[in-house]
Amino acid sequence: MGLYAFFGGSPLDAAARQSFPERISQSAPLQEQIAFARHNFENQQSTIRAADTKVGAVLSILFIVTVIAIPIVKEAIPRLHFAAGAVMAGISIVFLASCAVFVLGVLQSLALVVKVVRPRGVSGRSDPATGAPGQLLFFKHVLAHRNPKEYFEAVDSASSEQLLRNLTDQIFALARICQEKMDALDAVKHPLMCALYSWTLIVALGIWLGTRG
Secondary structure, three states, X not given: OOHHHHHHOOHHHHHHHHHHHHHHHHHHHHHHHHHHHHHHHHHXXXXXXXXXXXXXXXXXXXXXXXXXXXXXXXXXXXHOOOOOOHHHHHHHHHHHHHHHHHHHHHHHHHHHHHHHHOOOOOOOOOOHHXXXXXXXXXXXXXXXXXXXXXXXXXXXXXXXXXXXXXXXXXXXXXXXXXXXXXHHHXXXXXXXXXXXXXXXXXXXXXXXXXXXX
C-alpha cells in the first residue's frame, strides 16, 4: 500500500468520491418528490378520517334529537285541536309543520351522510381490476398479484419514477374523495340546522301542549 493509498485512498476511490456528489444531486430531487408525495398522501387520508369523524358527530346529534322528539310528538298529537280557537289552531299547525320540517331535515341529513361514508374505489391511471403493470398502491392492485412473492417482485423491480407515479395517482384519487366528502359535509349543515330549529319548536310546543292537558 503506497502513501497515496494510505493518506487519500486509491485513484479509483478518489474518482468515486468525485462522482458521488453528482449522483446525490441527481437522486435528491426525486427522493424529495417522493417524500412530498407521501406527506401529501398522508394529509389526504387524515382529511378523510376527519370527515368521517364529523359524520359520527352528526349522526349522534340526529340520534339524540330524534329519540327526544318521538315521545314528545306521541304525547302532543292527541292534544292538537283546530276548532278550539285561533291560537290553539295556529299552534297545532305550527307543531305539525315543525314535525314535517324535522322529518325532512333528518332524512336529507342522512342522505348526505351516506354520501360521506359510502365506500369508494381508489383507481389510478388504469382499471384496478385488471392489475395493470405499474399500479402497486391500491389494495386491488396488490391483490391482482397471485401471491406475496409476486407482489414483492413487482415492488422490488419498480423504479423510483413508478413509485412516485403510483403515489401521485392515488393522491389525485384521494383528493377527489376528499372533495366529495367535504362538499357533502358542507351541504349537511343546512338540513341539520333546519332539523334542530324545528326540533326546538317541537319540544317547546310539545311541553306547552302537555300543560294544557
